[in-house]
Amino acid sequence: MKYCKFLTSTISIFFAFSGIQAHADDGITANVGVTNNYIWRGVTQSDKKPAVSGGIDFSHSSGFYAGTWASNIDFGSDATTETDFYTGFASQVGDFSYDVGYIYYGYHDGDDLNFSEVMASASWNFLSLGVSTTAHSDWDSDFGDDTYFELNLSFEVFKDVEFGMHLGSYDFDSGTDYLDYNMSLSKAGFSFMVSAVDEDEIDDEYSISISYTHEVNF
Numbered sequence: 001m002k003y004c005k006f007l008t009s010t011i012s013i014f015f016a017f018s019g020i021q022a023h024a025d026d027g028i029t030a031n032v033g034v035t036n037n038y039i040w041r042g043v044t045q046s047d048k049k050p051a052v053s054g055g056i057d058f059s060h061s062s063g064f065y066a067g068t069w070a071s072n073i074d075f076g077s078d079a080t081t082e083t084d085f086y087t088g089f090a091s092q093v094g095d096f097s098y099d100v101g102y103i104y105y106g107y108h109d110g111d112d113l114n115f116s117e118v119m120a121s122a123s124w125n126f127l128s129l130g131v132s133t134t135a136h137s138d139w140d141s142d143f144g145d146d147t148y149f150e151l152n153l154s155f156e157v158f159k160d161v162e163f164g165m166h167l168g169s170y171d172f173d174s175g176t177d178y179l180d181y182n183m184s185l186s187k188a189g190f191s192f193m194v195s196a197v198d199e200d201e202i203d204d205e206y207s208i209s210i211s212y213t214h215e216v217n218f
Helices: 004-009
Strands: 027-035 051-059 064-072 081-093 096-108 115-124 127-137 147-158 161-171 178-187 190-198 206-217
Touching: none
Parallel strands: none
Antiparallel strands: 027 051, 027 206, 051 064, 064 081, 081 096, 096 115, 115 127, 127 147, 147 161, 161 178, 178 190, 190 206
């Protein structure tokens, strides 16, 4: 979901709630999740209300993966459901890993909301860097017009408890640029996240998200 598209409509999608991820091994994985507030790139996608999600992923030992993921949303418009489709290639060599992919964001019953992105990320140990940019959109953003950069750190602080920090920068060709950042604790599918946005025109200055995701391997 893109914030600039809805700025004039006062409408408030990492994937902190999303189950989208790549796996190195062959197989199919399904996931279902629930959260008190679906936040994407610092901005609520559910009007700070609960959301339920579900997805299914296929991965191959070559690094290829593909999947789909869906959630309820609330933009204050006719659109009530987001459905994403994605594919890509991920690989790892020692402590270094990378991922390149494509993702399509679909909003049923929405008016000119659908768009897609191409993305690339690289990780080393506890540090990861990523960039996503517009591939196409139903409005006037063309390839490369809107780009999101992110820096993430995550490491274990207690037994099986992971602490994460995130900094993101959204640069729009036509819209309001902003920074978002968050800190999170996660364990066994549960996640607690505090998120903030550094932009006066965005009303999501400070948000708390409590989520749970359950995965099943086939």
